[in-house]
Amino acid sequence: MTTYIAPLRDMRFVMNELAGLEAIAALPGFDDVSPELADAVLDEAAKFATEVLDPLNKPGDAQGARLTGHGVAAADGFARAYEQYVSGGWCGLAGDPEFGGQGLPELMHAAAVEMWNSSNMAFALCPMLTAGATEAIRLHGSQTLKERYLPNLVSGEWTGTMNLTEPQAGSDLAAVRTKAVPEGEHYRIHGQKIFITWGDHDMTGNVIHLVLARLPDAPEGVRGISLFLVPKFLLNDDGTPGANNDVRCISLEHKLGIHASPTCVMSFGENGGAIGYLVGQENKGLAHMFTMMNEARQKVGIQGLAMAERAWQQAREYAKERVQGRLASGKSPNAVAIVHHPDVRRMLMTMKAQVEAMRAFAYVMASDMDRAHRHPDGDERARHQARIDLLIPVLKGWCTELGVEIASMGVQVHGGMGYIEETGACQFLRDARIATIYEGTTGIQAADLAGRKLAADRGAAMAALIAQLREVLPALERNADAQVVSVGTRFAAAVQALEDATAWMLGAFAKDADEALGSSADYLMLVGYVCGGWQMARAAAVASQKLAAQEDPEFYQAKLATARFYAEKILPKASALLEAIKAGTSGAVVIEQL
Known part of the structure; x- marks a missing residue:
């Protein structure tokens, strides 16, 4: 497996020439943003990706996360890498300054997210889910919840999850059965959730779950779903983690890829009920959760781009080194590196062209998000938000489908060696495959685009x-x-x-x-x-x-x-x-x- 090298030249081109970094820097609240700052952030994010995350990617895939008697243990090296991630301030890159974030543009964050996913998608999933949980609490949580939970989520001291799916429900959230029973100022949560990414681990002092559940008198269907914050550890009066809450991981899924990212089956309320706190309004949970979903779908679209970039880099370097066959044209009497063969060139150029198109699309969408949030003109904010609403399912669906296609083409460039784990090419295909499925399959994204938007x-x-x-x-x-x-x-x-x-x-x-x-x-x-x-x-x-x-x-x-x-x-x-x-x-x- 080759070493990941961040495509900084193309990233800077897209940010400056297509996504309009200069115009983004002029938006209210971005006073300190400049091309020089963007360059510095990209350089450091690239360094972290190449030197810290990339070396853990293959061994993490081989070892995977493990369920022990004390909960889920992350793959070797991941906890130390996460410490470095937090100490570097990466969790709060685009976070709200009110709660300790740096408040930088989403455009810059998108570039960093691409690099972290290219170098180690399994690791990058953890902060991705935390960012979604943070945004949902910031927009819909009470002031008390914000003050008690957001600072540590923004800093990365704690991580967050989203708990939607249940065994009988799948993507049909109307079938959710997890119950929430009122008890004073909190609720008792009872139920089981599946496919919970980074639902448990030993890298931080707490894991904050956002859980969809029904109140006893809730109407049927999606209109009867509420959203609850359920911490792994209940907080002491001083805000530090205290007693265990009644929530635990009961098994880990054995899956095709992203082995170092624990995909958990979570049980709530086996011993009297997990304590949870209402986020937003009763029976409005699905709308509140979609704050996380849209955030996650944007980042998953970037994951598709990231895995495509990684597969392209691997295929390009292998094609330069692998000597096999003579040119049919007779231009060389000796065997040549396969990069000189016309069909290999076609595959490599197909990969490269689509990666660059995906990157430009994703970064321009990120700049639309900045404009929708920050533009001083209300009509302009609305226009950019309408564009985001229309194209988020396209970003998620198209980029992830291409991510799989390009990773598969990368295996093809390698020939028989691509099917052997030693080269690493097939890991990219295995890892990329999930991105078309989670946070809504491509069919769900298509129905959203056509049926809703x-x-x-x-x-x-x-x-x-x-x-x-x-x-x-x-x-x-x-x-x-x-x-x-x-x-x-x-x-x-x-x-x-x-x-x-x-x-x-x-x-x-x-x-x-x-x-x-x-x-x-x-x-x-x-x-x-x-x-x-x-x-x-x-x-x-x-x-x-x-x-x-x-x-x-x-x-x-x-x-x-x-x-x-x-x-x-x-x-x-x-x-x-x-x-x-x-x-x-x-x-x-x-x-x-x-």
């Missing part, structure tokens, strides 16, 4: 996006560089495919929702490819300008070539997906008869 406003938010996509076309068409013009031509065709697909989906919803939902996954992927193409088209235009100014020619020539490859070899998938979308459910409706 698109149908709810009759396509208004998507129409606004399409109009913005078209705004870049004139400049591409007028560009003096033929490569940029080629990118623009193919991007225009992809935008038209998106517009046509959107019209078809809206028409299908008006007639038969099942017909529309049968094409929703294809629609999500089409939107993803076009959004990626949008950012690569913008990148091509910037690269052309930089080359004309003779600035960093090696980087910008590569960027322009990569954008052209994306436009000519990846973007045509939009037109193909349009045809698949228009076929509706096709023969799928009779699958139960086959």
